[in-house]
Amino acid sequence: xxxxxxxxxxxxxxxxxxxxxxxxxxxxxxxxxxxxxxxxxxxxxxxxxxxxxxxxxxxxxxxxxxxxxxxxxxxxxxxxxxxxxxxxxxxxxxxxxxxxxxxxxxxxxxxxxxxxxxxxxxxxxxxxxxxxxxxxxxxxxxxxxxxxxxxxxxxxxxxxxxxxxxxxxxxxxxxxxxxxxxxxxxxxxxxxxxxxxxxxxxxxxxxxxxxxxxxxxxxxxxxxxxxxxxxxxxxxxxxxxxxxxxxxxxxxxxxxxxxxxxxxxxxxxxxxxxxxxxxxxxxxxxxxxxxxxxxxxxxxxxxxxxxxxxxxxxxxxxxxxxxxxxxxxxxxxxxxxxxxxxxxxxxxxxxxxxxxxxxxxxxxxxxxxxxxxxxxxxxxxxxxxxxxxxxxxx
Amino acid sequence: xxxxxxxxxxxxxxxxxxxxxxxxxxxxxxxxxxxxxxxxxxxxxxxxxxxxxxxxxxxxxxxxxxxxxxxxxxxxxxxxxxxxxxxxxxxxxxxxxxxxxxxxxxxxxxxxxxxxxxxxxxxxxxxxxxxxxxxxxxxxxxxxxxxxxxxxxxxxxxxxxxxxxxxxxxxxxxxxxxxxxxxxxxxxxxxxxxxxxxxxxxxxxxx
Numbered sequence: 001x002x003x004x005x006x007x008x009x010x011x012x013x014x015x016x017x018x019x020x021x022x023x024x025x026x027x028x029x030x031x032x033x034x035x036x037x038x039x040x041x042x043x044x045x046x047x048x049x050x051x052x053x054x055x056x057x058x059x060x061x062x063x064x065x066x067x068x069x070x071x072x073x074x075x076x077x078x079x080x081x082x083x084x085x086x087x088x089x090x091x092x093x094x095x096x097x098x099x100x101x102x103x104x105x106x107x108x109x110x111x112x113x114x115x116x117x118x119x120x121x122x123x124x125x126x127x128x129x130x131x132x133x134x135x136x137x138x139x140x141x142x143x144x145x146x147x148x149x150x151x152x153x154x155x156x157x158x159x160x161x162x163x164x165x166x167x168x169x170x171x172x173x174x175x176x177x178x179x180x181x182x183x184x185x186x187x188x189x190x191x192x193x194x195x196x197x198x199x200x201x202x203x204x205x206x207x208x209x210x211x212x213x214x215x216x217x218x219x220x221x222x223x224x225x226x227x228x229x230x231x232x233x234x235x236x237x238x239x240x241x242x243x244x245x246x247x248x249x250x251x252x253x254x255x256x257x258x259x260x261x262x263x264x265x266x267x268x269x270x271x272x273x274x275x276x277x278x279x280x281x282x283x284x285x286x287x288x289x290x291x292x293x294x295x296x297x298x299x300x301x302x303x304x305x306x307x308x309x310x311x312x313x314x315x316x317x318x319x320x321x322x323x324x325x326x327x328x329x330x331x332x333x334x335x336x337x338x339x340x341x342x343x344x345x346x347x348x349x350x351x352x353x354x355x356x357x358x359x360x361x362x363x364x365x366x367x368x369x370x371x372x373x374x375x376x377x378x379x380x381x382x383x384x385x386x387x388x389x390x391x392x393x394x
Numbered sequence: 395x396x397x398x399x400x401x402x403x404x405x406x407x408x409x410x411x412x413x414x415x416x417x418x419x420x421x422x423x424x425x426x427x428x429x430x431x432x433x434x435x436x437x438x439x440x441x442x443x444x445x446x447x448x449x450x451x452x453x454x455x456x457x458x459x460x461x462x463x464x465x466x467x468x469x470x471x472x473x474x475x476x477x478x479x480x481x482x483x484x485x486x487x488x489x490x491x492x493x494x495x496x497x498x499x500x501x502x503x504x505x506x507x508x509x510x511x512x513x514x515x516x517x518x519x520x521x522x523x524x525x526x527x528x529x530x531x532x533x534x535x536x537x538x539x540x541x542x543x544x545x546x547x548x549x550x551x552x553x554x555x556x557x558x559x560x561x562x563x564x565x566x567x568x569x570x571x572x573x574x575x576x577x578x579x580x581x582x583x584x585x586x587x588x589x590x591x592x593x594x595x596x597x598x599x600x601x
Contacts, residue, residue, distance in 0.1 A: 141567050155582060258581035 005252055020111055020121070038187045051355045053271045057262035058321065063257040065251035066091030069138055072248055076232050086201060093198045095251060096267040099135040101142045105149045107131075113158045124163030124170075125153070126174035129384060131171035131321060134252025135314065135362075136178060137191035144185065146176040157161045166308045168369045169328050172362050179362070193232050198371045209234040214248045217353065220358040222300030224335075230311075242311040253314040263320040272324035275333060276340040280319035283344020284310055301352040306321075315347055318361035323368075330372040332379040339375055343368045403514070403526040407533035414537040414584065416598060424498050424538060425580040431554050433493045434542035436483070440534025442528060444475045444501055445510060449527035451475075452515040457592040459516075468511045469502065476501045506530055518564050541583045549574030 051131045056372025070087030070337045114121045137338045152173040179186045189212040215229045231237045232248045245255020266272035288306035321345050332338035343364045413419045427437045451471050459467050480498045483491040510530050515523040548571045551559035573579050592599050
């Protein structure tokens with residue numbers, strides 16, 4: 001690494017690629033320079049470590065996603081007894097291209113932008129790049145993922161000034177772009193279960209009772225007074241299945257257990273704000289209880305009890321990994337409670353009462369991203385007013 | 395006929411002083427009528443016509459309008475012209491007039507129009523005012539056409555209603571981008587045009 005360094009310094013042959021070199025060097029090694037002047041006492045907890053922690057927290061969801069993609073496939077083709085490793089391998093092969101595309105496109109754009117602006121490459125995309133494959137339905141064509149990632153990184157991130165300056169969560173913008181641009185690929189029964197075989201693994205045709213509908217998809221089209229959710233081949237499922245995660249859905253969102261492990265990692269390391277996380281769940285519970293208090297067949301999702309409401313769909317995943325994004329969320333403590341609570345309320349509100357959107361977590365977070373600065377502003381200015389009053393009373 | 399000042403009145407609005415790109419006026423109708431090229435072009439022609447003639451009329455009577463009621467007078471003139479254009483469209487191109495629906499009528503409230511009447515026609519002779527109206531109308535129409543071109547191409551795969559993206563692409567997994575049909579994407583397209591425009595005209599960049 002040191003041998004090629006002179007080429008990348010100003011004046012060298014590859015001067016234009018300095019930020020690439022810099023990015024790779026600091027990614028692989030600890031910088032060997034120390035500060036020479038002044039007092040520099042700070043934690044070694046930099047952006048890299050924060051980002052890697054989030055990636056580690058995402059690993060349980062990622063690994064479970066791979067298994068579940070395989071599991072859904074094999075029950076769809078009527079072979080629920082396939083060996084564990086076959087299912088996992090199938091899911092790995094299904095998910096890997098999406099991860100590669102998301103990282104290649106996103107990091108490519110970040111590298112180019114860093115070269116143009118002569119800035120260091122930031123690590124922000126490490127998390128976004130792994131979030132995207134986890135929240136996009138498994139059957140989304142790769143070129144759509146590439147287009148959406150490029151759109152999100154350019155228009156939601158780079159134009160605002162890069163990592164740390166974005167107003168909206170980049171991964172969610174990717175999903176929102178796909179959702180509005182290619183609606184047929186993002187919802188409905190054909191999106192969430194991969195049924196064709198990959199590299200000879202998982203050959204077979206789907207069995208007759210196969211529907212491919214996700215629980216929330218069934219809720220959105222549900223008719224009648226009694227509610228029974230089914231898995232992709234029409235067998236009944238319970239909230240317990242949703243908690244375990246062996247249901248159809250976007251790859252990362254299905255398993256409550258894997259998400260809770262991730263949440264524990266984030267909270268123990270102090271990377272994510274427990275205030276936001278807790279208040280999203282409280283808000284969701286409050287709205288779900290309110291909806292459940294007035295169940296009506298017109299809005300089938302209101303017949304779900306509050307706990308199941310939190311287990312199905314992307315609610316928990318969004319609450320743990322995306323509402324807690326420190327860049328796009330509220331930063332004042334009081335603001336974080338309000339921000340999280342409203343995300344929870346809106347997510348369930350949209351899910352239950354808007355038939356057009358089977359899941360509301362994405363739109364709820366994007367909406368509150370827009371309002372986070374306003375919430376912070378109100379909290380800060382009311383704080384200033386309160387202190388001013390206290391100062392003048394004397 | 396075309397002195398230096400008149401040339402400026404005609405050509406400046408095309409780029410350096412573009413009503414949409416630089417003054418950020420008339421955005422609402424830009425978002426609304428640019429789903430496909432045909433209505434965008436018709437809308438552009440309608441705005442050019444109304445703008446040119448209202449500029450001339452106001453310029454002709456500029457010395458007799460009492461300043462206190464000038465806005466009302468301008469509105470009456472513009473409204474009369476807009477109604478004429480609207481009736482003409484209904485008579486000769488009914489389909490497009492249905493697509494454009496209220497947006498032809500809403501030319502009355504187009505900020506570019508009132509802006510030019512206030513800023514130019516009230517202080518200049520009819521001929522320069524005419525050129526100014528044509529120039530600003532053209533500047534607006536160019537943006538409309540560029541935005542509509544990209545939105546129709548990417549959103550519907552067509553140009554003027556003709557299929558240009560071959561069936562081969564659809565067979566191999568290409569799909570039209572539904573977001574392009576929605577107004578937000580028009581805003582982003584305009585933003586991209588502004589981006590390119592500012593990058594080429596560095597004197598327009600704010601610090």
